[in-house]
Amino acid sequence: MKKIPLILLSLIMIPAVQADELPDTQTELVSVPKLASQTYLKPRPLNAIPDGEFGDKVRKGYELFVNTQQLRGKYVGNELNCSNCHMDAGRKANASPLWAAYFAYPAYRKKNDKVNSFEERIQGCFTYSMNGKAPASGSAELVALSAYSYWLGMGGVMDMAKLDSPVPAISDALLLQGGKLADFPIPEKVKSMMTIDELAKLPGKGFPLVPKPPLAYSPVRGEKVYQAHCQSCHGADGLGYETAGVYSLPPLWGPDSFNWGAGMHRVNTAASFIYENMPFGKSIQLTAQEAWDVAAYVNSHERPQDPRYKGDVSKLMTKYHKHQGYYGQAVDGSPILGSHSYAINPKGE
Known part of the structure; x- marks a missing residue:
């Protein structure tokens, strides 16, 4: 991976996202093939979240993740929680776990032709999956969700390296960027086991691709x-x-x-x-x-x-929408999908 100075990354990856830009950060989740007898990272139990300021951020991130409805009418415009798609509070392998996603960002995304930070990926989830309004860059909510994701991932890889010390607290700015940085603070013992690229492709990442069906889907x-x-x-x-x-x-x-x-x-x-x-x-x-x-x-x-x-x-x-979807199409004689869509963020600000 070509090194990019941290200060430059900070400038290009954490801009405030303007409402009229709506970058497409909801492109397909890249998965890692599922192999027989595969072992997966095991996050630390929730009761291992430390006391103190950093632990409070992690706990808040967990609470927002499993009960995202507490943000209904502010940043959430539907009846979903993050954990509806990221199973077991973002901990389950092969269900787009947070611990794998965190180490995959920052990442270049072709759809919006830019490097996206981890917080920008979360902002996209609020805009699209939650049919809501993205929290502002650097907001307490984005910091908390990033802290929870970081804690899950770093604690898991530290345990793989047989490091039983607490997960190191890092700055909010680093939390929001994600773990795929050449100079991201990773314990030396973890570095000796895995490269940055290997951390970005942990087994269990995303959703394993389902085999193509013998018949066209119907x-x-x-x-x-x-x-x-x-x-x-x-x-x-x-x-x-x-x-x-x-x-x-x-x-x-x-x-x-x-x-x-x-x-x-x-x-x-x-x-x-x-x-x-x-x-x-x-x-x-x-x-x-x-x-x-x-x-x-x-x-x-x-x-x-x-x-x-x-x-x-x-x-x-x-x-x-040039992909496997139905937006803009009529299905079995129905009106064109998208022509009678429901409101965007109906109860948001």
């Missing part, structure tokens, strides 16, 4: 899969289940789900997630064909508008 077949395996948790209407205003099981489409800019609206991304992690608590219960089909069914329903929409669905589709 929302029609996917509806039957959904009825048999999914609707008992997510409802026949896909709107999830709530009690006293709290969603115990998340909506998969409709006004309170992720919007058309979120990575999960891609059929291939959703298929990989579903195949590996659904039904909840079971994993790999569906065939590859069923996973692709039910992902197509879920993503053939209307949801909140892509925040980059400027009045023309076809133009937006041409610019941002």
Whole structure:
């Protein structure tokens, strides 16, 4: 990896994201192939979070991650929590764990033609997956979520190196950048085991790619899969289940789900997630064909508008949706998806 001076990285990677820019930080999550008998990093238990200022940031990050709804109406515009897609509070391998993502940033992203810091990746999640408003660069929320991610990852690799000391506290500026820096403070014993590139490609990163189906994926077949395996948790209407205003099981489409800019609206991304992690608590219960089909069914329903929409669905589709998805298309005679989308960040500021 070519070294870039830390001061230069700080200048190019942590600009305040302007509302009218909306960089596409929701491109596909890069995964690491899943191998037989693979061992994965094990994060430290939550009761190992230290006392003090740094530990308080880590605890706050955990709380925001599992109960992102506490930010509803401020930075969150739907009924999802981060942990709905990043399973086990961002700790589960092959469910886009935070400990793997943290070491993969900063990273160049072709879609917005720039190096993205870890905080920019999180900002994208608020804008798209949470159908909300990105917290400002350097905000307490972004620092906390970055601190939690860093603590999970660094504690895990320190344990792999048999270092039982506390995770070193680092500055907020470093936390927000991510761990893929030539001069990121990594214990020497960890450095002797893994290179920066190896840390960025930890086994269990992202969602393992599901095998391509023998037949072209089909929302029609996917509806039957959904009825048999999914609707008992997510409802026949896909709107999830709530009690006293709290969603115990998340909506998969409709006004309170992720919007058309979120990575999960891609059929291939959703298929990989579903195949590996659904039904909840079971994993790999569906065939590859069923996973692709039910992902197509879920993503053939209307949801909140892509925040980059400027009045023309076809133009937006041409610019941002040349992938395995249904935005800008009519499915089985339905209206063109995106033409009747729900509101963006309906309760946000």
